[in-house]
Amino acid sequence: MDWLSPDEWTAVRLSLQVSFWATLVSLPFGVLTAMALARGNFWGKQLLNGLVHLPLILPPVVTGYILLLLFGRRGAIGAFLDQTFGLVLAFRWTGAALAAAVMSFPLMVRAIRLAIEAVDPKLEQAARTLGANSAWTFVTVTLPLILPGILAGAILAFAKAMGEFGATITFVSNIPGETQTVPSAIYAFLQVPGGDASAMRLVLVSVVVAVTALALSEVVATRVARRIAAK
């Protein structure tokens, strides 16, 4: 891999690592939230919906700053995590993962929610009459049917996480090897004379990752949809 310099390679690897963990950890929360929004009927549902979508409409810098206030070492949640679990997020790669997760969460929830709304509740009713309680009904009927939506949501969230810049740089800064993801690295290379070539190579990597993710999510969605549509 000599077409990427060690610094560039570090940024790519870090981006993949951050995006992977951001997606994996937020996935269960994404499914739960989507389930609550699609099926739930509770007080504050609109509030939750707004909160989930907030990162989509707020300037990313604002989201990053809010994260810093909440999860910084002296932030309400940050201090608690530091003292209780020794977990520090600010200016660490884990913080970059948190920022990426928060920013990609609306996309993930949206995709999963659409899939849940497409599931016919009558099928779940049928499962109940066959002896499956709510948990089993979810595992054996709902989950398999929304799997394409979950996969599509995860891939989309991963691609979004790969491209996250504003919230990340505000929350965890731009530390090579720790928090410098591909977009941050591109930005940094563009600030120094002669960095254009490096920036160009990383842009290429970004485009390839994004297009691959999009194509993958389309393939997954159509393949599983075809299998199920024939009902």
Place this chain on the structure above:
Amino acid sequence: MTLDVALEHRFGNFEIAISFAAPHGITALFGRSGAGKTTVINAIAGLVKPRSGRIVADAATLFDTSRGIDLPTHARRIGYVFQESRLFPHLSVRQNLLYGRWFAPRAVRQQRLDDVVDLLDVARLLDRQPGELSGGEKQRVAIGRALLASPRLLLMDEPLASLDEARKSEILPYLERLRDEVRLPIVYVSHSISEVARLATTIVAISDGRVARVGPTAEVMSDPDTFPLMGRQEAGAILPAKVLRHDLHDGLTELVTSGGRLLTPRVEAPPGTDVRVRIRARDVILALAEPQGLSALNILPVTIRKLGSQDGVVVDVAITCGTDDLLVRVTRRSVERLGLAAGKSCFAVFKSVAVARRDISTVDAKPD
């Protein structure tokens, strides 16, 4: 095993107050759409919670407001065959069939996959996906899936309503086998008289949220008082009969009933087969003397049992033919002119269309 149901429920201004008992065999909840039939079976399954009542299946109390019992659907062990088969699209036919069996406690698993597969003739479908099945095949699989959960009873909500005539006649024989071979109470919701006539052992006629009439199928169907419930055009009685022989020369089949012999277009069943013949009230003519020179082939001596309400233009007359009861619709003028009264002997002329093939229940019966 039996089912006892007594419940009250209210939707807005519509009130339901229904009680009945379902023994073995098929108990048809019969009535127009909107009469409350589906609400009743949804309450039995626990999908609707009635305001008050009691549902006991096979000595197990599923629901009882006075004792505060309300078992959740999954714990009731009620097989439910829906109008739209509701097969799980992501599972194969085999996995669909075994779905409920997996949740059934080991001690109560009575049905074996092989037996159910044979009963419903779905062996060659096992490895397919539900999306590749026809409507009739889907319903057979749905029935099998419900059976394999080893339920205390089976609920069927218009299982044939979404099928065309050809598919219906494809599946009816399986329902008859189910009724005769599986020892379960089956509650069957329908608004189709011909289905009920063919399948039901007991009829619970429901009208405006109340039970209008309960009884054995033949008895309910031959009672003029149930006419309004069935719809004037379709009302009629059913006659048990046995295939006597086939006339190869003119393609007719001779049936024996308690009141005499009937000729019908060829019935695809061997001699000795028990069949049910439905005779619509509007397809019967009464005559005081045995008519001569008529084109109608079927004329039997009958006795008038009871006259229905004489308020309208037409009067529904119950007649006895041998040991079976039939219904006839005549005008009030004819009642007066012929002096029809209970106990009077006369002759019933069945128009040739009266013995419709689709109402003869045989394995291969096809609609005309």
